[in-house]
């Protein structure tokens with residue numbers, strides 16, 4: 533019998549069992565620790581590919597003289613690429629089954645830079661699992677993940693991430709989650725928005741002082757946008773070993789709510805942060821909190837960024853910088869927020 537005859541093969545496909553990938557909600561128990569099998573050597577090529585496609589052009593990550601002026605030995609691995617690679621490695625075990633990357637918090641990096649050639653090993657612990665009150669076919673799982681230097685065991689990047697994960701057995705729901713969300717209108721916007729004059733620490737601190745006097749907010753938008761294409765949607769996540777079908781399987785995604793492959797959350801976020809960093813003198817990334825992904829970004833969508841400055845404090849790990857806390861909102865061509873999160877970064881002080 534010719535198994536490639538179309539009718540025979542259609543019957544064979546129907547009879548065959550699929551060897552499934554990924555884990556359902558029911559496979560996760562609080563306290564489980566998962567050592568992820570994939571590992572990744574952080575290379576200068578991988579770093580530059582990520583940084584160039586997301587418009588992150590801080591010279592210290594590209595040029596040796598600029599790196600040395602920042603106190604690095606060589607251009608280091610950028611924290612965005614490190615974060616994306618740490619998460620990418622976990623997808624096969626944690627989220628390949630599908631579902632939505634909802635958010636992440638407590639993203640932290642040590643002070644010491646990470647250099648090309650470092651091999652990354654990643655582990656995750658299940659820290660929470662809950663039923664979704666609005667979506668019976670999903671549960672909500674949070675993991676604490678640590679990306680480590682395979683040689684020294686030093687933690688290079690850690691965070692807590694939350695995803696919706698498909699249930700093997702959907703449960704009944706009362707829909708109370710959706711109802712609760714409607715109740716909160718939140719505070720009103722300030723009448724006046726102030727834009728910092730420049731990108732140094734003092735520009736942010738001065739703008740905040742002016743805003744406090746005038747009951748205004750320090751908030752502004754960035755001009756650049758990045759339309760999503762095959763490289764950002766499919767290639768970048770695959771370069772971090774991210775096996776989520778959302779980013780590279782058009783066939784499966786045609787039947788999903790988005791109807792198409794969607795951008796990896798870390799690409800959306802890094803692109804918006806690239807726009808924001810192009811208008812500041814970044815010294816060092818300290819951490820990120822309260823990150824949320826609000827809606828899908830797909831091929832053809834354009835990612836823009838909006839920034840609100842929340843706090844400024846003159847102390848930092850170097851006398852040459854102060855510390856600023858921002859809220860960044862990525863939005864699309866229809867002005868819909870697609871990502872938001874707070875970021876703490878050291879920003880260079882104005883040279884005398």
Ligand SMILES: CC(C)(COP(=O)(O)OP(=O)(O)OC[C@H]1O[C@@H](n2cnc3c(N)ncnc32)[C@H](O)[C@@H]1OP(=O)(O)O)[C@@H](O)C(=O)NCCC(=O)NCCSC(=O)C[C@H](O)C(=O)O
Nearest residue numbers: 627632633634635664665666709776796797825826827828
């Ligand atoms: C995912 C959405 C379709 C949800 O929309 P909607 O139903 O309107 O949202 P709710 O706000 O009601 O949230 C649903 C439930 O999820 C809980 N939730 C939401 N955010 C968080 C959070 N940050 N932490 C914890 N829990 C959260 C709510 O409390 C609700 O719970 P319940 O009421 O009990 O049901 C929509 O938000 C959406 O489309 N978001 C975009 C998702 C996205 O595009 N993510 C990035 C791309 S996918 C990706 O990168 C995958 C990645 O590779 C990976 O593998 O992780």
